[in-house]
Amino acid sequence: MRGDMHIVIMGCGRVGSTLAHILEDNGHSVAIIDRDPQAFRRLRAGFRGRRVTGVGFDRDVLTDAGVESAAAFVAVSSGDNSNIISARVARETFGVDNVVARIYDPRRAEVYQRLGIPTVATVRWTADQILRRILPEGAEPLWRDPTGTVVLAEVAVNPSWIGTRVVDVERRAGVRAAFINRMGEALTITQDSVVQEGDVLHVIAAENDMDRINKALAGAPEVDD
Template structure:
């Protein structure tokens, strides 16, 4: 997985260390050249000096082939811009952003960009969302505790009832797009080939949903 991490502070360096240890292709962007010295000794990726929303810097870091971008600077406004450029201009599949000031939550929600707040648990939370990037959230609520996401149901689930996915307090199926038409599933609605299903899921239950969808999801 190629991941661009914008911001080389506590959150950024912690995430870089974890992703690097797992063998991912990590590219780091920071406005200060001195930030390079904060990176772990095992870091094998590339460092790029500049703003994480400037196209020249992003393209130099390889955004056109990125699987994910994480905007992890200490400035919420910069993170919003970086995330939006990555998603809207370069169509990066997974875009996540750190948020420190809850007053900015509405702006992130309107853009449909999943956010993680605070420093102490941000690295863990972002890493978990990246791990389940094939279940990319379309909308996040609160500080990212609850997610709205869509996924195609794999062939081996055809014929199963959609209600089997529902887990109280964790996962709920709220919509199905079938042959271009949207419907709200009932208790006995069964999966058909190529259904696009909309889930509301607790962020802590992504692994459980991934397990339900099973073998046809990538890693």
């Protein structure tokens, strides 16, 4: 994992502060924005990142947070509209490609996906999910065989795969799935298993094939001939 990335987080609640600490521990620089300066009390005493008071869709606030040099922008405030507007400003005004917005109303997700803003509903929200989206190259395998050639690893799945049988995912993406983590519960895979919203797929693969697998599952499935 590169240790020189700058990441801007809007919202210093439990998720935002947790992400800030994890990212800083992994060597990244962090700026965190919140309209309530009292929210920064959630940050540990030794936090080295920038604390910026204001709203995340204010261009001056974003500039103060260093968004112009940011590798990623994460909007995790308590308001759906604020999160989406901030994510759009970060992407469209400042050119940050890697943005993620938290939403409370899953019915809005499809609209926001069409705007090109990846969204995560609170029902599936964890700091790990966000880290997988903004730092996919930094995900460590859960297990590696003694020779170092085979790994068990988590992979993020594009929402377009939702509703697809796992056996078809395996065939179309050229991967062997080990199990699914669904809402914190590990599920074995059967012929009838279908990818659902929030699923985290665990695969067994050759380590040197993981880049191809991550790219295949991060994109939309190709249409069968």
